[in-house]
Amino acid sequence: MNHTNVDYYMAGFDAAGKRVGSLICDFDPDKNPKKLAALKEKAAGLFTDAIVVEVTTTEDYNKYLEGYVRGSDGKPIPYVAPEPTAEEKAASEKAALKVEYEANKKEMLDALQAATLAGNAEAVTSIQQDYKDMTTAYKEAVEGVK
Structure with a gap:
């Protein structure tokens, strides 16, 4: 199910890979590197808990909304709760x-x-x-x- 009407988002992720925030990216990031850099800088300033700030596709963004986290390869993976201490x-x-x-x-x-x-x-x-x-x-x- 498509939860959005845009193609890309600039998302910030914490050290555990959880999305801490996102901004709409209403342009093609491949064709607008200057706009992309400005949006990334804005996101980095807003999402102070973010370790990684990057563009995600709508498909990946929807997975993050469903509780997925960012894997080490930069792709969404299902969240697995850590074992209790x-x-x-x-x-x-x-x-x-x-x-x-x-x-x-x-x-x-x-x-x-x-x-x-x-x-x-x-x-x-x-x-x-x-x-x-x-x-x-x-x-x-x-x-x-x-």
Whole structure:
């Protein structure tokens, strides 16, 4: 699908190849080198995050609008999200442990309240010990996340 009515764009790309901006190039860049240089200079001044500023065809421009990024060969390639860092993986694992811990803690609190209301001292003692054990296990699990 054609998203535009022009043939060329001057586009700026950041270090990751993501398009940071573009300007309409309403002339044939091959036939107008002076206009091309002026448009490139204007784009470079506007797109301060751009590492590369270059002319793209409408076909390539449309791909950038669809989420493609500039490949090392200067052509659009599908964006592939980077693998999470070790820190991001650890943070995610810790967050999952916390969610599980909080859910278990709530269940234990509900059970403790029910046992207390029923006057079941044996169940209260058992739940309190289970809570202590769970808290210790949770702390050890969080500390074990690298």
